[in-house]
Amino acid sequence: MHQIEFKDLVIFIRIAETGNFHDAAELTFLSQPALSRRMQKLESLLGAQLFERTTRKTWLTSVGREFLPKARRMVEEFEMSILGIKDMASQQKGKVVIACIPTAAFYFLPSVINVFNERYPGIRIQILDESANQGLESVIRGDADFGINMAIAQHPEVVFTPLLDDPFVVCLRKDHPLCELDEVSWADMESYKLISVGRASGNRILLDKSLARDQVKLNSFYEVQHLSTSLGLVEMGLGISIVPKLAMPLSSASALTFRPLKGQKIDRSIGLVKRSSTSVSPAADLFINILLEHWKAVDLT
Structure with a gap:
């Protein structure tokens, strides 16, 4: 049985990167017919077609897309x-x-x-x-x-x-009333609008599990897709948010601060x-x- 040659892997990668056989042939110092023959041999060894071709365009098949990172690693x-x-x-x-x-x-x-x-x-x-x-x-x-x-x-x-374990904290504006507390409990947050990330988020899943476990219902008023957006809304004074500590801005010049959660801790x-x-x-x-x-x-x- 024939083995895959290093040169053939390089050629395959060059075709995938350039999107055409002509440029790949120049980069690998081969004639276009010779390059085509090598690709036919590689496809034969793999038992699958790696490229779809028209007169103007070349693109990877689904098998080719799956094989590309493997070829690069090899x-x-x-x-x-x-x-x-x-x-x-x-x-x-x-x-x-x-x-x-x-x-x-x-x-x-x-x-x-x-x-x-x-x-x-x-x-x-x-x-x-x-x-x-x-x-x-x-x-x-x-x-x-x-x-x-x-x-x-x-x-x-x-x-x-x-x-490491990254604890969840309550994100607040520095002028928010809850900043007077050293720690913030679920009950402390009930009267404020909560800014949450979407339900598909891993962070949201962890938070919802904790709220369900403790039988807590907060006022989830806003829902966003990214933690950075929730921080922006908190900074605008629209509410508070429960976020991983790593998400908090590091600059002391930021208008935001945080307080630890009181009682049952949540971390990821x-x-x-x-x-x-x-x-x-x-x-x-x-x-x-x-x-x-x-x-x-x-x-x-």
Whole structure:
């Protein structure tokens, strides 16, 4: 049985990136007929068509879209085996793709990215700031090398490694009457309009479970899709919100502040999400190692 050749994987990736056989042939220093023959051979080995073609356009089939991230990982792993881990630091020109929930991106990533860029300046970083469900799907599909997500976004195809517990707090304007309290109870909030995120949000699911458990009914007056929008409405004086602490602005100049919840605490577990069936790329593995070394240095208190 014939084996897939490294060159064929590179050609496949170039066609997918350029969207046509002509440009891909130039980039891989092949004639267009030779490139077409190689793709036919690859499709034959895989037993599936990777591209749809017209005289003007080339696009990936569903099988091709699924195979693309796998091909990229295989190429990167092959290059790593040739260069060696030390050579990679100065020569690698790859990319690490991270699917990260927006509220955790600022907390986890900047200090790690700084260290990573110093050690491996040739490796680019792409951050997919997505919801918990979207980020989970990106990791499962292979669109992201790994994710930083909530424990609620677990799945048989991924492994979750917890990093920290992020408590929910009451978000208030600094001139709000509840700011006089050290902690805010459910009863304290009953007379105020609550700004909530949509019911599909992982944060909303956690909050609703807690409210149902404690048999609490708050005045959920506004519903938005993003935590950043809820913060904006609180800042405008339209109500209060219950949000993860990581979502709160760090600047002391902000008009917003928070108070801890009194009594029963709510928190969400934030951690690393990786595919269970395949290993991450060597570049992503380097990033993860630095992440695990450095994230504890940032204070959440």
